[in-house]
Each structure stands twice: as C-alpha cells, then as structure tokens.
Amino acid sequence: MELGNFFKLLWKHKNLLIIIPLVTIIVSYFLVKNLADKYISSAQIATGIVDESRHLLDADPTGAAKEQSINHEFSNLIEIMKLKTLVNQVSYQLILHDLTDSVPFKPQSKLFASMNPAARKHAVELFTDKFNKRQPLSYYNKDENGLNELLRSMKYDERSLRKDLYINRDEDSDFITVSYESGNPQLSAFVVNVLCKEFIDYYTHTVRQNETDAVNYLAKLLDEKRRALNTKTQQLQDYKIKNGIINLDEQSKSIFDQIMIFNDRKQQAEKDVASYDGAIQKINNKFDPGERKYIEATISKYNQDVINSQDQLHLLTDRYVRSGFNPKLKPAIDSLSGKLTAQINQTSDKYITSPLTAKDDLVKQKLTLEVTRDLAKYSIKAITGSLNQLNAKFNRLVPFDANVKTYNYDIDIASKEYLDVLNKYNQTNLQSTFSIKLRQAEAATPDAAEPSKKMLLIILGGMVSFAFCVIVLFGIFFFDDTIKEPRDLVNRTHLPLLGHLNTVMGSLDLKKLWDVEHRDKMKLFKELIRSIRFEIDQELRGEKVLGITSLANHEGKTVLAISLAYSYSMINKKVLLIDGNFINPTISNTVQPKVYVEDYFKNNPDNYEPFSNTTNVMGNHGGDVTLLEVSDENFIRSRFNELKTKYDIIIIETPPLSSLNKSKEWLLFANKTIAIYEANKGIAKWQKDDINFLRNLNGKFAGWVLNKTDPKKDRF
Known part of the structure; x- marks a missing residue:
C-alpha cells in the first residue's frame, strides 16, 4: 500500500x-x-613476465611463479609508469615540441602567446636541462614556477595529463596497454610513445644499476668466503703435519681392531690356563704323596732340557704377540713346540715311575699340560702389555680426533657458505644478463576519431x-509524516474515527447545499456530513450535548459545527449551536446572535431572562475569559439541564486543546466530544499530551473527523 x-x-x-x-x-x-572529437592512441609494452619463450636460460625449474606474484609484478610496473617523474618527462617533451615546432599540438594559451623570443629560448634551455636530468620544476623558484604556469596554461602539466591517461594490463596476457585521449591524434600518439620510451629507459637504468650493485656485492662476498675457506683448510693441514696425522679415521680403526683381537686372545689364554690348572690338579690327585716324590726326583735330571726349550718358546711367543700375531713367526713356534713335546716324551721313556704302578701316560700328560699352561700364562702377560700400549695409542688419538673434527666442522660451514654465495652469484649474474625484458611491442599511431x-x-x-x-x-x-488519510490518523493516535470531510474551495452556502444539487465536491461534502451525523447519533445514544474541539486553531471546527447544526435541522431536530470559542468567536461574528454565553450562564437573578425556543445560536462577546469565570460549575450545569429540555441536540464549538483549560472547561458539560483534524499536517510533540487527554476522557470521546482530505480518495 x-x-x-x-x-x-x-x-x-x-x-x-x-x-x-x-x-x-x-x-x-x-x-x-x-564538443570537439576525441582521438585515442594506444601502444603495447611486452614485459616478458609470462612469456616462456623469453625465460629459456633463467626459467624457474620448480615452476614456483604464482598468479598473485605475477599480478604484483604487473601492478608494480603500472605504478612506475604513473610516477610523476615520468609524466613530467612527457610534459617537457610536449612543451618543447610546441616551443620549437611550427605546428604545435594545441592552440597557444595567452601566457604562451605573450612570450618573446628570448623568453622562449630560455624556456627551451631550462626544459631541456630538466628533461636530461629527470628533475621536476620547483614551485619555490620564481623562474621555474613561471614555467610551471606555462605548462598548466597549455594543459601539459602532470595533473592534466593524468586525467586522460589510461594504463592497464590486457587481461592475463604479457602486455601492458598505454592509451591517451585528446582532441589531436598527433598529440595522443606523441604522449603515448614518449611515455613508453621514458618508462623503458627509466626501468632499464634502474634495474641495471640494482643488478650491478648486487653482482658487485656478491663478488666481494664470494672472495671473502673463499679466503675464509682456504684459511680453515690450511689450519687443518698444519695441525695434521704438526701431530703426524695421516688418516685419523683409519688409524683409530686399525688400533681398535687390534685391541679387539688382543682382547679375544687374552680371554682365550685365561680360559686355557684355568682349564689346564684343573686338568693338572686332577692328575695330581691320582698320585699318592710317595709316588709324586719319586717322580719329581727321577725326572729332575731331564727338566733342564725342557726348561731351556720352554724359555726359547716363551721368547718366541713374546715376539709373536708383540708383532701383532705375525704369521711369519708361527712356523718357528710350531717347530719349537714339537721339539718340546719330543723332550717331554723322552722323559716318559725312562723308567722313572715306580715299578709298582703303571702310570706313564699320566706323567706324560701332566708334563705336557704344565708346559702348555706355562705358555698360556706367559702369553697373557705379553698380551696385557700389548693391550696397554694399544690403549695408550688410542687415547692419544682422542684429542687429535676432537680437534680435527672441529676443524672439519669449521671447513664444512665455510664451504657451505661459499657454495651458497657462489650459487647466488651465478644466479644473479645470469639473471642480470637476461633480466631486462621490457620492449615496446607496438608503437602508438594517430587514429581516427572515436564514435x-x-x-x-x-x-x-x-x-x-x-x-x-x-x-x-x-x-x-x-x-x-503528515496525515493524509483517515487510517493514518487512527494509526498515529490509536483513537477511533467518525468520518472525514473533503476539501471545498470558496465559501460554503449550507442552504444551497441542501436545496439544490451542486457539483461533485459539494455533493460529496453533504454525504460525508450525513455519515458523520449518523455516527454521532450512535455515540450519543439519547444524550444531547456534543462538544467539538481540535488540537490547534483553524482546523475546521466552525465549518463542522455549522454543518452539523444545519444537518440536524434538516431532520426536524431542534438544534442549539453554542459558540464557546472566546478566543476566536467566528460564529458570533457571522450570525450576530441575540443571546450570549456571558449573559445566559451568568448567575444574576436580576438580569435573568428566559431562553426563547426560537433561538438556535448562542454567541459570545470574546475576550480573555473562560466559562467557569462566567459562573460556577453547578449553575452552568443547571442551565444546560434547562437547555436539554428545550432542544434535541446542543452543539458546542470549543477553543482548541492548545488553549488548555478554556477548551477543557466546556468539555466538562459535554456528553460526547469529537475532535476535528486537518489533513496533510503532522502531529507535533507538544500535541501528544492533548491526544492523551482525549484518550483519558473515559469513553466520552466519540472519535476524530479528518478535514480537508483529497476527494479522489473517497469511496462510497
């Protein structure tokens, strides 16, 4: 809605x-x-960022280039092209062209035309110098500021050029398009070509300078890392020469292997000694003391040869152990062992045992076991000595190993740093050779005018x-927030509505309204009055006093009161219309009544005159007076009771509620109250208290009448 x-x-x-x-x-x-025609010239710059054919030598093997990184590169290039330094270069070229060429790009401005030949020559020299040095004009220098004014007058300054300059990447391609729009096709092409050339030169120079600085720095750093690596290597070599270290790992491994072998031999020898002692003890247990004494006495003369052989075998075994078990000494040990066995067998061939016993083999075994045990015991001593020597050698290698590892660790770090710098140097050097990829793929040319x-x-x-x-x-x-329709008034006040009246232009002649048919608006007004009259009758229910008020002045109370009075008279009702508006007594001034409120309601028996039934209007003299100031409430109520006996309906036009008690005093005596509200007006904050007053009349408020509505919205 x-x-x-x-x-x-x-x-x-x-x-x-x-x-x-x-x-x-x-x-x-x-x-x-x-408006002049517009000419647009465009040029394309190939960047080489996404062109794989230009990355054959410096391509990234991992394919790590990402779309976001590519977009950043293009954004950076576009922003460089928009630098004030480059746009100033274009400005200088434009003004130099117009100063030196017979056919300028634009008509001369007043400032340009006012320059004499000397001033032009000076401007050409200064603009040329600024162009070659890529320097801006100073606003604080009077001479240069004058040249700035010249550029602005010709619309060649940086701000003016930026307005019609467009730089963007062609979708996802490798090209950047530069366009310029102006009223001269030659000017558009000139601006684009100069900007592209200056951009490529500026970018090339900047990148070359940065790459040269980077390569020189890496070369210097590479030389420092190389010297550091050589120094660490020389320190390790000097330390090995000084301490006689050839191959520390092999030496320590060899000594460790020998220690393991000697430990195994020592354990075996100790095991043999224990087993031989046990075997000898068992043989001894088989002889009684007398036999052992006899045997020892008999073989004593043969022990000397065995002892000599044993000593030789001990010496040879010692040499064998100290040589690290050299296999060359093994045949000599075996030969001497055989000789010793033969000597022991010779002692057993003699009848040295008691003829009462046959224990030759036991004696032979005992002698053999004793010799073998003695050899094992002596080898343990030799092996233990060799182990001590090997452990001493191994312990001497521990501090050497720690120092050598420290040197090797330093060399590894220095070598890694050197290789990292070398790789970075080679990569940077290669990239610097192929890094400049910018080129103007397509030059701008004068084109036809735009549509x-x-x-x-x-x-x-x-x-x-x-x-x-x-x-x-x-x-x-x-x-x-104005109220235009009846439902708006109901929604805003939450009070019932009796009806509404349309707007009627000009004076309202009620007699003619009821006598003859008028135009549609007058007919509609009459029908709406009848509808309101019916609703009022339903609210009064036999009561006779009706009060008409409003929130403010000039809402239409007088028109409604007179129209209702006339409407009731048309149905043969005795009507009394009371003008209770002391502030604005419109009815009194219009009708010129014979009876006035101040006279009728005043409690003065001397001036009492009976009220005639023929009187249908009671006026007032106006002025700053209220109803209760005329008389007291009880007397006024008695007067109203007297009027009720004479009239069928009493209509009171009261002052607006904005007059406070002047309106409320009249409403004390009304059986029902209606309020008229003018359409197309809003409800002010101060009027909300008056609406609350109407809401708190305890059922005496019959409803609203909306006045001056749009007749086109009314329906029947």
Missing part, C-alpha cells in the same frame, strides 16, 4: 517529471553539440535528471 501511495505521488507530480528531464535534454544538447558520445550524453542527462526527480520525490515521501 505504501508503494501505491508513492506511485500516486509520482502521478501527482507527473508534469514535474516530464518538464525537468525535457529541459535537461535541451540544455545538454546545446552544451555538447560543439561521438553526444547523443549518449544527452540521453544520459535526461535519465539522470529523471532519476534525480524520482529520488527527491521518494525522499519527500519517505520523510513525510
């Missing part, structure tokens, strides 16, 4: 929505008909003006 109201508002102002866009279109036509946008601008102007009008009307509609 709200949207429908908005469309009704638009229809109401349809002339405005037609006239304003039409005027805008006409004005736009005269403004754009003399005219004059008609588009005219249509756009009309559409914008129409949209602006709609927006303004919508704002008015949205922020409009």
Whole structure:
C-alpha cells in the first residue's frame, strides 16, 4: 500500500517529471553539440613476465611463479609508469615540441602567446636541462614556477595529463596497454610513445644499476668466503703435519681392531690356563704323596732340557704377540713346540715311575699340560702389555680426533657458505644478463576519431535528471509524516474515527447545499456530513450535548459545527449551536446572535431572562475569559439541564486543546466530544499530551473527523 501511495505521488507530480528531464535534454544538447572529437592512441609494452619463450636460460625449474606474484609484478610496473617523474618527462617533451615546432599540438594559451623570443629560448634551455636530468620544476623558484604556469596554461602539466591517461594490463596476457585521449591524434600518439620510451629507459637504468650493485656485492662476498675457506683448510693441514696425522679415521680403526683381537686372545689364554690348572690338579690327585716324590726326583735330571726349550718358546711367543700375531713367526713356534713335546716324551721313556704302578701316560700328560699352561700364562702377560700400549695409542688419538673434527666442522660451514654465495652469484649474474625484458611491442599511431558520445550524453542527462526527480520525490515521501488519510490518523493516535470531510474551495452556502444539487465536491461534502451525523447519533445514544474541539486553531471546527447544526435541522431536530470559542468567536461574528454565553450562564437573578425556543445560536462577546469565570460549575450545569429540555441536540464549538483549560472547561458539560483534524499536517510533540487527554476522557470521546482530505480518495 505504501508503494501505491508513492506511485500516486509520482502521478501527482507527473508534469514535474516530464518538464525537468525535457529541459535537461535541451540544455545538454546545446552544451555538447560543439564538443570537439576525441582521438585515442594506444601502444603495447611486452614485459616478458609470462612469456616462456623469453625465460629459456633463467626459467624457474620448480615452476614456483604464482598468479598473485605475477599480478604484483604487473601492478608494480603500472605504478612506475604513473610516477610523476615520468609524466613530467612527457610534459617537457610536449612543451618543447610546441616551443620549437611550427605546428604545435594545441592552440597557444595567452601566457604562451605573450612570450618573446628570448623568453622562449630560455624556456627551451631550462626544459631541456630538466628533461636530461629527470628533475621536476620547483614551485619555490620564481623562474621555474613561471614555467610551471606555462605548462598548466597549455594543459601539459602532470595533473592534466593524468586525467586522460589510461594504463592497464590486457587481461592475463604479457602486455601492458598505454592509451591517451585528446582532441589531436598527433598529440595522443606523441604522449603515448614518449611515455613508453621514458618508462623503458627509466626501468632499464634502474634495474641495471640494482643488478650491478648486487653482482658487485656478491663478488666481494664470494672472495671473502673463499679466503675464509682456504684459511680453515690450511689450519687443518698444519695441525695434521704438526701431530703426524695421516688418516685419523683409519688409524683409530686399525688400533681398535687390534685391541679387539688382543682382547679375544687374552680371554682365550685365561680360559686355557684355568682349564689346564684343573686338568693338572686332577692328575695330581691320582698320585699318592710317595709316588709324586719319586717322580719329581727321577725326572729332575731331564727338566733342564725342557726348561731351556720352554724359555726359547716363551721368547718366541713374546715376539709373536708383540708383532701383532705375525704369521711369519708361527712356523718357528710350531717347530719349537714339537721339539718340546719330543723332550717331554723322552722323559716318559725312562723308567722313572715306580715299578709298582703303571702310570706313564699320566706323567706324560701332566708334563705336557704344565708346559702348555706355562705358555698360556706367559702369553697373557705379553698380551696385557700389548693391550696397554694399544690403549695408550688410542687415547692419544682422542684429542687429535676432537680437534680435527672441529676443524672439519669449521671447513664444512665455510664451504657451505661459499657454495651458497657462489650459487647466488651465478644466479644473479645470469639473471642480470637476461633480466631486462621490457620492449615496446607496438608503437602508438594517430587514429581516427572515436564514435561521438553526444547523443549518449544527452540521453544520459535526461535519465539522470529523471532519476534525480524520482529520488527527491521518494525522499519527500519517505520523510513525510503528515496525515493524509483517515487510517493514518487512527494509526498515529490509536483513537477511533467518525468520518472525514473533503476539501471545498470558496465559501460554503449550507442552504444551497441542501436545496439544490451542486457539483461533485459539494455533493460529496453533504454525504460525508450525513455519515458523520449518523455516527454521532450512535455515540450519543439519547444524550444531547456534543462538544467539538481540535488540537490547534483553524482546523475546521466552525465549518463542522455549522454543518452539523444545519444537518440536524434538516431532520426536524431542534438544534442549539453554542459558540464557546472566546478566543476566536467566528460564529458570533457571522450570525450576530441575540443571546450570549456571558449573559445566559451568568448567575444574576436580576438580569435573568428566559431562553426563547426560537433561538438556535448562542454567541459570545470574546475576550480573555473562560466559562467557569462566567459562573460556577453547578449553575452552568443547571442551565444546560434547562437547555436539554428545550432542544434535541446542543452543539458546542470549543477553543482548541492548545488553549488548555478554556477548551477543557466546556468539555466538562459535554456528553460526547469529537475532535476535528486537518489533513496533510503532522502531529507535533507538544500535541501528544492533548491526544492523551482525549484518550483519558473515559469513553466520552466519540472519535476524530479528518478535514480537508483529497476527494479522489473517497469511496462510497
């Protein structure tokens, strides 16, 4: 429904929505008909960022280039092209062209035309110097600031050029497009080509300088790392020479292997000694003491040869152990062992045992076991000595090993640093050779004029003006809190509604209204009065006093009161109309009544005159007076009771509620109260208290009458 109201508002102002866009279109036509044609020239710069054919030597084997990184590179290039330094270079070239060429790009400005030959020569020299040095003009230098003014007057300054300069990447391609729009095709092409050339030169110089600095720094760092690596290597070599270290790992491994072998031999020898002692003890246990004494006495003369052989075998075994069990000494040990065995067997061949016993083999075994045990015991001593020597050698290698590992660790770190710097140096050196990939793939050339946008601008102007009008009307509609329809009044006040009245222009002749048929508005007004009269009868229910009030002055109380009085008279009702509005006694001034409120309600028996039945209007003299100031409440109530016996309906027009007690005193004596409200007005904050008063009348408030509504919205 709200949207429908908005469309009704638009229809109401349809002339405005037609006239304003039409005027805008006409004005736009005269403004754009003399616009000059526009010429756009474009050039393309190949960057080589995404062109794989230009990355054959410096391509990333991992394919780590990402779309985001590529976008950053293109954004960086575009921002470099927009640098004020480069745009200033274009400005200098443009002004130098116009100063030196017979056919300038633009018509001369007043400042340009006022320059004499000396001033032009000086300007050419200064602009040329600034161009070669890529320096901006100073605003604090009077001479250079004058040249700035010259650029601005010709629209060659940096801000003016930026307005029509467009630089962007062609979608996901490798190209950057540079475009410029102006009224001269030669000028557009010149600006684009100069900017591209200056950008490529600037970028090439900057990148070359940065790469050269990087390569020189890495070369210096590489030389330092090489010297550090050589120093660490030389220190390790000097330490090995000084301490006689050839191959520390092999030496320590060899000694450790020998220690393991000697430990195994020692354990075996100790095991043999234990087993031989046990075997000898068992043999001894088989001889009684007398036999052992005899045997020892008999073989004593043969022990000397065995002992000599044993000593030789001990010496040879010691040499064998100290040589690390050299296999060359093994045959000699075996030969001497055989000789010793033969000597022991010779002792057993003699009859040295007691003839009472046959224990030759036991004696032989005992002698053999004793010799073997003695050899094992002696080898343990030799092995233990060799182990001590090997452990001493191994312990001497531990500090050497720690120092050598420290040197090796330092060399590894220095070598890694050297290789990292070397790789970085080679990579940077290679990239510096192929890093400059920018080239102008396509030069800008003068082109034909762009399609005219004059008609588009005219249509756009009309559409914008129409949209602006709609927006303004919508704002008015949205922020409009006035009451236009009866339901708006009910929703805002939460009080009932009796009816509404349409707007009637001119004076209202009630007699003619009921006598003859008038135009539609008058007919509608009469029907609405009848409807309100019916609703009032339903509310009064036999009561006779009706009070009519409003929130403010000039709401239409007088018209409603007179119309209701006349309407009741048309149905043969005796009607009394009381003008209770002392502030604005319109009824009294219009009708010129014979009886006045101040006279009738005044409690003065001397001046009492009976009220005539023929009187239907009671006026007032006006002034700053209230009803209760005329007489007391009880007397006034008695007077109203007297009037009720004479009239069928008593209508009181009271002052507005804004007059405070002047209106409320009249409403004390009314059986029902109605309030009239003028449409197209909002409810002010101070009127909310008056609405609360009506709401608290305890059922005496009959309802609202909305006045001056739009007749087109009324339906029957």
